[in-house]
Amino acid sequence: MHDFVFHNPTKIIFGRGAETQIGAELKAVGIGNVLLLYGRESARQSGLLDRVIASLNGSGIGFVEFGGVVSNPVLSHTREGIALARSSGVEAVLAVGGGSVLDEGKAIAVGAAAEEDIWEFFLGREVTCALPVFTILTLAATGSEMNGNAVITNEETRQKYNIGSIHTHPRVSILNPELTHSVSPAYSAYGAVDAIAHLIEAYFTKEGQGEATRLQDRLVEGLIKTIMEDAETIKKRPADPEARASLMWAATLALNGLTPAGVGPYTFPNHMIEHSLSALYNIAHGAGLSIVIPAWMEWYRPRNPQQFQRFAREIFNLDDGRAGIAALKKWFTGLGSPVSLQEADIPAADIDMIAANAHGLARRWEIGEIYPAKTIAEILRLASN
Numbered sequence: 003m004h005d006f007v008f009h010n011p012t013k014i015i016f017g018r019g020a021e022t023q024i025g026a027e028l029k030a031v032g033i034g035n036v037l038l039l040y041g042r043e044s045a046r047q048s049g050l051l052d053r054v055i056a057s058l059n060g061s062g063i064g065f066v067e068f069g070g071v072v073s074n075p076v077l078s079h080t081r082e083g084i085a086l087a088r089s090s091g092v093e094a095v096l097a098v099g100g101g102s103v104l105d106e107g108k109a110i111a112v113g114a115a116a117e118e119d120i121w122e123f124f125l126g127r128e129v130t131c132a133l134p135v136f137t138i139l140t141l142a143a144t145g146s147e148m149n150g151n152a153v154i155t156n157e158e159t160r161q162k163y164n165i166g167s168i169h170t171h172p173r174v175s176i177l178n179p180e181l182t183h184s185v186s187p188a189y190s191a192y193g194a195v196d197a198i199a200h201l202i203e204a205y206f207t208k209e210g211q212g213e214a215t216r217l218q219d220r221l222v223e224g225l226i227k228t229i230m231e232d233a234e235t236i237k238k239r240p241a242d243p244e245a246r247a248s249l250m251w252a253a254t255l256a257l258n259g260l261t262p263a264g265v266g267p268y269t270f271p272n273h274m275i276e277h278s279l280s281a282l283y284n285i286a287h288g289a290g291l292s293i294v295i296p297a298w299m300e301w302y303r304p305r306n307p308q309q310f311q312r313f314a315r316e317i318f319n320l321d322d323g324r325a326g327i328a329a330l331k332k333w334f335t336g337l338g339s340p341v342s343l344q345e346a347d348i349p350a351a352d353i354d355m356i357a358a359n360a361h362g363l364a365r366r367w368e369i370g371e372i373y374p375a376k377t378i379a380e381i382l383r384l385a386s387n
Contacts, residue, residue, distance in 0.1 A: 003210065003217075004264050005264075008259055008260070009168065009259075010149075010259055011168070011171050012149075012171050013174045014147075014174075014175055014177060015027070015174065017178065018180050019178060020177065021050065021053055021054055021057065021138050021178055021181070022053055022056075023057070023176065024054060024057050024096065024138060025058045025061030025062075027136070027176075028061065028094070029061040029062065031134070033136075034062075034093055035063065035092050035094075036066075036092055036093065037066055037083065037087045037092045037094070037096065037110065038058075038067045038098065039069075039083065039097045039099075039103055039106065040067075040098045041070070041071045041099045042069070042071075045099060050098065054096075065092075065096070066092060073100075073102050074155050075103075075109075075153075076155050076156075076157050077121060079106065081119075081120065084109075087133065092114075092133070094135065094173075095111045096137070097136070097137045099138075099139075099141070100140055101141060101145075101196075104135075104144070104152075105144070105152040106152070107135055107152075108146070109123075111134070112129050112152075112167075112169070115131045115133050120154075123165050124161075125366075128167075131169055132167070132170050134173045135173065137174075139175060139176065139181070139250070140185075141182060142179075142197070142246075142253040143194075145197070145253055145255075145257025147177065148175060148254050148257075148258040149171065149257055149258055151166045151257070160359065161359070162277040162281035163363060177250055179243065179250045184240075185240075187237060187338060188289075190233065190237070191233065191288065191338050193249075193288055194229050194249065195288040195291050197229050198230075199272055199288075201222045201226055201256050201261060203269065203270045204262035205219065205261075205313070206302060206306055209266030209268065210266045211306075211309065217264075218262065218264060219316075221260070223313075225252050225256055225261070231245075232245040232246075232248045232249035233249065272294050275373075275382070276291050277363055278356050279348065279356065281359065283348055285348075288339065293341060293342060293346060294381070296334070299327045300327055311326075313326050341385075342385055350383070353386070356378075357375040360375075
C-alpha cells in the first residue's frame, strides 16, 4: 500500500428532515448571512426552499437568493453569482440542490473571495481561499457534498474544466434521502452511473495492484454492488426509503477520497472524455459516462487484464473480463442510460472534434501523452453505435 494523507473536513448530517437544522449549524460557526443558491423551481415547488428559509429565519441568518443554476452549470451564471455575493457582502454560500448547484456554489465561493476572474482557477491557478460552503443535497450522484471538487462549463470556449481544493470542501452537508424520492427515473439512473464511474477510475488505472490494494478493491466492489442493487430497486419502487438512503450515502462515499487512499497514482480518463460530451452537447453527465465507460473499458482492458477479470468475477460472477464489460453495458441499458453516441444523437462525424476538445482537458490533467486526440477518437469510435 502506498503512503497517503486522508483529510476530509466535511460534517455530514444524514436523516429525514435534516434540512431544518441548517440555520442552527450556520449560527453555531458564526455565519450571519449567506448566498442561498438553488436551481430552477423544483426546490421551491417541493416546499424544500420554504423549510430552508424558515430554518434560516429561525436562527437569525440573513440570506440573498440566487436561483437558476442549470444542469452542467455555466460560467456566465457563476460570474453573476460571484458579483451578487460580493455586492451583498455574504459570509458563506448555501447550495441547495444536486451536484450542479453544489459545483457552482463552490466556484462562487472561490470567486467571491478572490481578485482574479474565476475562470483563471479552472485554468490552473491555485485556490488559496474561499467563502465557507454549506450544502443541502437533493440528488445522489456526484459526491460533491463531501469533496472539494467543482466542474463548470465555459460556454464561449466550450470547455468543461474543474477545480479542486481543501478550501472548497463543504463545512456541513445535509443529506435527507427523502429529498431524492421524486427524482426522475432517468436522473436516478444517471446518478447511479456517475457514482459507479467515480469508483472505477482508480480501481482500473491505479499504480498499485493485487494484494497491496485488496482492501480498496473490496471497498470499491462492495459500493458498486450496493449502488447497482439500490438503482434496480429504485427503478421498480422510486420512493423505496432504504434504497434511496443507501444510494445517497454510497454516492457520497464513492468520491470522498476514501476508496483510492493508498492505491498510488491514478487517472480519471472516463470523466476527461465525458466532460467534452456534456460541454458540447449538454448531455446529462451520467448519460455521457454510460456511453464512454464501456468503450474505454474495451480499449483499456488489455493494459490491465487481471483487474478486469477480477471486476467480472466480483461484480457479475463471470470468469472473463470481456464478459464483465458486456454485462456492465447491458446493465446500463437496462437502467435506461444510453450506451452509444448514436443513442444520444451525437454524430459520429463529430468524433475528431470531440477528441480535440477532450485532449485540452487531458493536457490540463497531465495525461495528454497517454490520451492524445487520436487515442480519444479511437475510444469514441468504439462508442459510436
